[in-house]
Amino acid sequence: MAEHTIQFDLTPERKLKPKSEELGFGKVFTDHMFVMDYTEGQGWHNPRITPYQPLTLDPSSMVFHYGQSVFEGLKAYMTEDNRILLFRPERNFQRLNRSNERLCIPELDEELALEALKQLILTEKEWIPNAEGTSLYIRPFIISTEPFLGVAPSSQYKFIIILSPVGSYYKEGIHPVKILVESEFVRAVAGGTGEAKTAGNYASSLKAQEVASRKEYSQVLWLDGLEKKYIEEVGSMNVFFKINGEIITPALNGSILEGITRNSVIELLKHWGMPVAERRISMEEIREAYKSGQLEEAFGTGTAAVISPIGEFFWNGEKMTVNQGATGPTAKKLYDTITSIQNGKEPDPFNWVVEVDQYITAK
Amino acid sequence: MAEHTIQFDLTPERKLKPKSEELGFGKVFTDHMFVMDYTEGQGWHNPRITPYQPLTLDPSSMVFHYGQSVFEGLKAYMTEDNRILLFRPERNFQRLNRSNERLCIPELDEELALEALKQLILTEKEWIPNAEGTSLYIRPFIISTEPFLGVAPSSQYKFIIILSPVGSYYKEGIHPVKILVESEFVRAVAGGTGEAKTAGNYASSLKAQEVASRKEYSQVLWLDGLEKKYIEEVGSMNVFFKINGEIITPALNGSILEGITRNSVIELLKHWGMPVAERRISMEEIREAYKSGQLEEAFGTGTAAVISPIGEFFWNGEKMTVNQGATGPTAKKLYDTITSIQNGKEPDPFNWVVEVDQYITAK
Structure with missing residues (x-):
C-alpha cells in the first residue's frame, strides 16, 4: 500500500x-x-x-x-x-x-x-x-x-x-421547466456509450440543446435512437412521469445513464408505498395520458437540480401542459426529502449519507 | 486582416x-x-x-x-x-x-x-x-x-x-487484413455524431476494437446502429466491395464519415469507366455474394493506409475469405495510382494535388 x-x-x-x-x-x-x-x-x-x-x-x-x-x-x-x-x-x-x-x-x-x-x-x-x-x-x-x-x-x-x-440550483424556489421533445438528434443508442458518463455524450448533446434554447425551451427530452418513440432522458437528467397515480421511469436499457438520484427516488417512492415502475414508455403514451387528463406530474432527476419539475412538453407541434405548469406534490416531496437527507436535516433511514470524518487518517 | x-x-x-x-x-x-x-x-x-x-x-x-x-x-x-x-x-x-x-x-x-x-x-x-x-x-x-x-x-x-x-503504412508491401463484423457495439447512428470527426466517436470505438484484437482480427466492420444489418465503416476507414464486377460502397447516410480517400476512389473508378455504386448494402448481401463466388474484392479507404485490402470477414460464426486472402487488382491499382498522384510520380488529371510554394508569403 x-x-x-x-x-x-x-x-x-x-x-x-x-x-x-x-x-x-x-x-x-x-x-x-x-x-x-x-x-x-x-x-x-x-x-x-x-x-x-x-x-x-x-x-x-x-x-x-x-x-x-x-x-x-x-x-x-x-x-x-x-x-x-x-x-x-x-x-x-x-x-x-x-x-x-x-x-x-x-x-x-x-x-x-x-x-x-x-x-x-x-x-x-x-x-x-x-x-x-x-x-x-x-x-x-x-x-x-x-x-x-x-x-x-x-x-x-x-x-x-x-x-x-x-x-x-433554485435561487427563487423549485420551479418547473419547459421541455422540447427532440426528434432529429439522438443522444445514444444501445451498443453505444449512453450508459457511460463520458465526454463524447455531452459533446453530441450540445446541438439539440442549442436548437431547444433558441425556441425558449430549457432542455430536450431524448427519445430512443432506433425508433424515436421511447423516452430515454431529459437534458442530462433521468426522467419520471406520474400517470393516474403510478410513477413511471424508463427502464435502464444500455443507453440510459444509471442516475444515483434516479435510484434514490425509486427507493424513496417504494419506501412511501407509492406504485413505481421501471419500464419502456413511449411519447405516444404520455400524449394519451395528457389527453385523458391522467398525466399528473413529470420531473427530471440529477445531482445538480436533485428534482427538476417539468411544466410543459412540446412534441410534434403539440404543447402539453403538466399540472397547470406548476410543481406537483410528488416532485416537491421528493425534493424536500432528498435535500433534507443530503444536508442532515432529516433522518437517513437508508444509510445514504456518508460523513467525512473530522480528522486526517493516520498514515 | x-x-x-x-x-x-x-x-x-x-x-x-x-x-x-x-x-x-x-x-x-x-x-x-x-x-x-x-x-x-x-x-x-x-x-x-x-x-x-x-x-x-x-x-x-x-x-x-x-x-x-x-x-x-x-x-x-x-x-x-x-x-x-x-x-x-x-x-x-x-x-x-x-x-x-x-x-x-x-x-x-x-x-x-x-x-x-x-x-x-x-x-x-x-x-x-x-x-x-x-x-x-x-x-x-x-x-x-x-x-x-x-x-x-x-x-x-x-x-x-x-x-x-x-x-x-505498408513496410512489407500492401497486404490484406482480417475483419471482425461487429454485432454488439455500435459506432454511430443517424442523429448522432458519426458524420463528424470528433473525439467521442473514437473513444466509443475502442472497446469493439479491443475485443476484435483479442480474437486476432485487425479491425471491426461496423453495422448500422438501428438494425445491425447494413454496412457502415471498417475500423476508422470507409469500405468498398467488388461484387460481380461492380464496386459498391455504403451511401453517406448521416452516420458515415465522408472520407476524402473514399471520394477520390469513387472519382478514379468513374474515370476508369468502372461501374461504381453508392448505396445501402447489407452484410447478408455480402454473404450471398461470397456464397455464389461473386465477392471479388473488399477494401477500406483512409488517409493512413490509403487502401487497405480485406482478405477475410468473420460474421455470425462464419469465415468468408475474399480473393483467396490476397490483394485484389482493383485495390492494387487504386493504391498505386493514388499514392503516385500524392507523391507526384504520376500526372494529376483531377487537380487534387496542391503544391506548397517554396516561399514565405509576404505580409
Whole structure:
C-alpha cells in the first residue's frame, strides 16, 4: 500500500472565497486538487493532494483527439452542526469504474478514490458553503494523456478531483421547466456509450440543446435512437412521469445513464408505498395520458437540480401542459426529502449519507 | 486582416530527426506548431507558429469533461524533385467546419487555415521524409478550453496544427487484413455524431476494437446502429466491395464519415469507366455474394493506409475469405495510382494535388 499513500503538497496561498449569494456553478475552484497517475505496467500511482493548478499536456495527448475521458459529479454538504456529508459517494466511484470499462480505461481502486475524496474535502473544508441550497460540487474525472496519435487505448491516464463551491440550483424556489421533445438528434443508442458518463455524450448533446434554447425551451427530452418513440432522458437528467397515480421511469436499457438520484427516488417512492415502475414508455403514451387528463406530474432527476419539475412538453407541434405548469406534490416531496437527507436535516433511514470524518487518517 | 497575420516565434533548438527506417506513426513531432485562439466576442485571433510545446490548461477546461473536440488528418509528401505536395487539403478544412457545426464549435476561416498549414509546413520542411511510403502526417484539431463545468458550448477554443513524420503504412508491401463484423457495439447512428470527426466517436470505438484484437482480427466492420444489418465503416476507414464486377460502397447516410480517400476512389473508378455504386448494402448481401463466388474484392479507404485490402470477414460464426486472402487488382491499382498522384510520380488529371510554394508569403 506504500505506493497508495496520499502525499500532501499544500499551498499557504489561499484564494478569496466567493460570498454565498454570489455562488454560481462550476466557475470557481478551491485551493487544492487530487491527482493520481496511471502508467501501463506500473498501474495507478503517486496519489497526491496538490495546489489547484493548470495541467501541462502534450498537444498530442490522446484525450484531445480520441476522447477517452470519464467523469462523475457529486456534492458535499455542510450541516447546521458542522458535519460534512456526502450522498452515496461509493455509487459514483462504482459508476466511474463502469464508465472506465466501456471506455477501455484502467479500473480505479474505489476505496482509495473515496479516501482521496475525503482527504481533499477535509483539506478544503473552509470552502464548503453552508447557506440554504449551497454545496461543494465535486468533479472526479479521468483523462488519457499518452502523447500518441494512434487510435488505441492510451497507456497513460490522470485521475483528478476538483472542487467548486456552488450556489442553490433554485435561487427563487423549485420551479418547473419547459421541455422540447427532440426528434432529429439522438443522444445514444444501445451498443453505444449512453450508459457511460463520458465526454463524447455531452459533446453530441450540445446541438439539440442549442436548437431547444433558441425556441425558449430549457432542455430536450431524448427519445430512443432506433425508433424515436421511447423516452430515454431529459437534458442530462433521468426522467419520471406520474400517470393516474403510478410513477413511471424508463427502464435502464444500455443507453440510459444509471442516475444515483434516479435510484434514490425509486427507493424513496417504494419506501412511501407509492406504485413505481421501471419500464419502456413511449411519447405516444404520455400524449394519451395528457389527453385523458391522467398525466399528473413529470420531473427530471440529477445531482445538480436533485428534482427538476417539468411544466410543459412540446412534441410534434403539440404543447402539453403538466399540472397547470406548476410543481406537483410528488416532485416537491421528493425534493424536500432528498435535500433534507443530503444536508442532515432529516433522518437517513437508508444509510445514504456518508460523513467525512473530522480528522486526517493516520498514515 | 491585421489580426489574421500569422506571427512567427521560431526556436533555434532543433530536435534530432528520426531516420526514415525508424519512422512509426504519430509519436514524434516536429519543432513547431500552429496555434490560434477563439474567444467569444473576439472571434478567432492570434494565429501563430510557435515552438512545439505542452498546452497549459485549467483542469476544468471543457474539453476534458464535455468533449467538444474535432480533428482532421492529412499528409504532406516530398517529391523526387523536392516539391512539397498536399492531397486535397481544402476538403479537410471543409470537413473540419462541418464537424464544427455539429459540435457547436465556431466556424474557421478555411483559407486562413490552409495558409497557416502551408506556412507551418514550409517552416518544418526539413522534417518531411522522402523515402518510399513516408510522409509528414498533419493533425489539425480544435479543443474547447473555457474553464467551466456547465454543460454548454465553450466560449473559448484553440485551433492547433501539429506535424509528425511517419513511416510507410505498408513496410512489407500492401497486404490484406482480417475483419471482425461487429454485432454488439455500435459506432454511430443517424442523429448522432458519426458524420463528424470528433473525439467521442473514437473513444466509443475502442472497446469493439479491443475485443476484435483479442480474437486476432485487425479491425471491426461496423453495422448500422438501428438494425445491425447494413454496412457502415471498417475500423476508422470507409469500405468498398467488388461484387460481380461492380464496386459498391455504403451511401453517406448521416452516420458515415465522408472520407476524402473514399471520394477520390469513387472519382478514379468513374474515370476508369468502372461501374461504381453508392448505396445501402447489407452484410447478408455480402454473404450471398461470397456464397455464389461473386465477392471479388473488399477494401477500406483512409488517409493512413490509403487502401487497405480485406482478405477475410468473420460474421455470425462464419469465415468468408475474399480473393483467396490476397490483394485484389482493383485495390492494387487504386493504391498505386493514388499514392503516385500524392507523391507526384504520376500526372494529376483531377487537380487534387496542391503544391506548397517554396516561399514565405509576404505580409
